[in-house]
Amino acid sequence: QVQLQESGPRLVKPSETLSLTCTVSGASISTYYWNWIRQPAGKGLEWIGRIYTTGSTNQNPSLKSRVTMSVDTSKNEFSLKLSSVTAADTAIYYCARDKADCSTTSCPANWFDSWGQGTLVTVSS
Amino acid sequence: EIVLTQTPATLSLSPGERATLPCRASQSISSYLAWYQQKPGQAPRLLIYDTSNRATGIPARFSGSGSGTDFTLTISSLEPEDFAVYYCQQRSDWPYTFGQGTKLEIK
Numbered sequence: 001q002v003q004l005q006e007s008g009p010r011l012v013k014p015s016e017t018l019s020l021t022c023t024v025s026g027a028s029i030s031t032y033y034w035n036w037i038r039q040p041a042g043k044g045l046e047w048i049g050r051i052y053t054t055g056s057t058n059q060n061p062s063l064k065s066r067v068t069m070s071v072d073t074s075k076n077e078f079s080l081k082l083s084s085v086t087a088a089d090t091a092i093y094y095c096a097r098d099k100a101d102c103s104t105t106s107c108p109a110n111w112f113d114s115w116g117q118g119t120l121v122t123v124s125s
Numbered sequence: 126e127i128v129l130t131q132t133p134a135t136l137s138l139s140p141g142e143r144a145t146l147p148c149r150a151s152q153s154i155s156s157y158l159a160w161y162q163q164k165p166g167q168a169p170r171l172l173i174y175d176t177s178n179r180a181t182g183i184p185a186r187f188s189g190s191g192s193g194t195d196f197t198l199t200i201s202s203l204e205p206e207d208f209a210v211y212y213c214q215q216r217s218d219w220p221y222t223f224g225q226g227t228k229l230e231i232k
Contacts, residue, residue, distance in 0.1 A: 043225075044212065044223050044224065044225045044226055045161075045169065045212060045214075045223040046223070047220055047221045047222070047223070058219075060219075060220040061219065061220060062220070094168055094169075096168075099171070099174065099180075109174070109216075110157075110216035110221055111159045111171060111174040111175075111180075111214075111216065112161075112169075112171060112214075113171045113180060113181075115168035115169060115170075116168065117167075117168055118168050
């Protein structure tokens, strides 16, 4: 069974860069799309972006200029960087797997069937 | 950006009752809608995708229907563990968006 675990600093200062890594276990990172999704406290979900193992990425246009994603297949992990953060970026950040295995079916499905537990990142001085 | 509207924000029902949770899209999204369940302190869990397909391991009491702009998640008979927040999500157009959620609480 696939497991995802987010890691990274929980406190980031305004104007600095938020950096998170998602480590995947129980499945190869190579044949899926991988996503970042965030949730401000007590609010709804916002899709940030996705990456494939080729390094191909897509981002939410509302965040695109500030988002960088990368993947390290040797470590079975992928990462998110969000630059120039403000208090509005304070949220629980989740990594999530796309439902479709690209080795067996058309992908991405753009549904998220496995999630990390989430990590709360606070932007504050 | 496609906006998904979930009303009411809170739905109060009793165990054993039937729950009907609506989701309305600001434009047609064909059948490209999913439902997630989120319990306090947990990540969302995929319940339904492509409007009506149950995800792996999801009980048969959960079902989805609709097309175009109007969709419904139905829980045929509420179990105690079903009281949670439910979100709809569309994949018809960039960026993928979620509704604001409906909290299903015990009456």
